[in-house]
Amino acid sequence: MAGLKYQLLKLISHPVSAxxxxxxxxxxxxxxxxxHDRQAEWxxxxxxxxxxxxxxxxxxxxxxxxxxxxxxxTGDFTQVRVRTLGFNTRDTQSECITHLSQLDLTFNDMTxxxxxxxxxxxxxxxxxxxxxTTIFPLMSPLDELHGVIIxxxxxxxxxxxxxxxxxxxxxxxxAFMALLAAMLGSVLSVCQKIPD
Numbered sequence: 175m176a177g178l179k180y181q182l183l184k185l186i187s188h189p190v191s192a193x194x195x196x197x198x199x200x201x202x203x204x205x206x207x208x209x210h211d212r213q214a215e216w217x218x219x220x221x222x223x224x225x226x227x228x229x230x231x232x233x234x235x236x237x238x239x240x241x242x243x244x245x246x247x248t249g250d251f252t253q254v255r256v257r258t259l260g261f262n263t264r265d266t267q268s269e270c271i272t273h274l275s276q277l278d279l280t281f282n283d284m285t286x287x288x289x290x291x292x293x294x295x296x297x298x299x300x301x302x303x304x305x306x307t308t309i310f311p312l313m314s315p316l317d318e319l320h321g322v323i324i325x326x327x328x329x330x331x332x333x334x335x336x337x338x339x340x341x342x343x344x345x346x347x348x349a350f351m352a353l354l355a356a357m358l359g360s361v362l363s364v365c366q367k368i369p370d
C-alpha cells in the first residue's frame with residue numbers, strides 16, 4: 175500500500191504529470207456534465223416539437239375545430255401559449271371578428287379584417303411587450319374559415335439565485351465539482367503525509 179501511495183505522490187508531485195492528471199480528471203468530469211445537460215436539452219426540444227406537431231396536425235384532418243388553450247415550454251426561459259378558436263355558425267366572418275375583438279390582444283381593425291375577411295395570417299407583438307404572436311386562419315378543404323390558431327411566444331422571468339439553487343441539474347453540477355475538489359484535496363493531503 176505504501177508503494178502505491180509513493181507512486182501516486184510521485185505522479186502528482188511532478189508539475190507536468192500533475193497538470194495532465196488533474197487536467198484530464200476535470201476535463202472528463204466537465205464533458206460528462208455538459209453531455210448530460212445537452213441530452214436533457216435535446217429531450218426537451220424534441221418533446222416540444224412533438225407537442226407543436228400534435229397541435230397543428232389535428233386540424234389537417236378536415237374535422238371540426240374545437241376551442242382549446244394549451245401552454246408549454248419551448249426552452250428554459252420561453253413559453254408558448256396556443257389558443258384555438260373554432261367558429262360554429264354559418265357567418266364565420268362575423269363570428270371571427272367578434273371572437274378576435276374580445277381577446278386580450280391589442281391589434282387594429284385592419285388586422286382583424288385581414289384575418290377574418292381576407293383569411294390572411296397576422297404576426298406581431300399583439301399580446302404584450304416581449305411577446306410575439308402569430309395568428310393564422312384554419313381553413314376547410316373548400317376554403318371556408320373554420321377557426322383561428324393564436325400562438326403567443328413569450329419570455330419567462332429571468333433566472334435568480336433561488337431558482338438556480340432549486341434546479342436539480344445546478345445542484346448536481348455544484349455537488350459534483352465540490353466532490354471532485356474535495357477528493358483531489360484529500361489525495362494531496364494524504365500524499366503529503368507519506369515519508370520520503
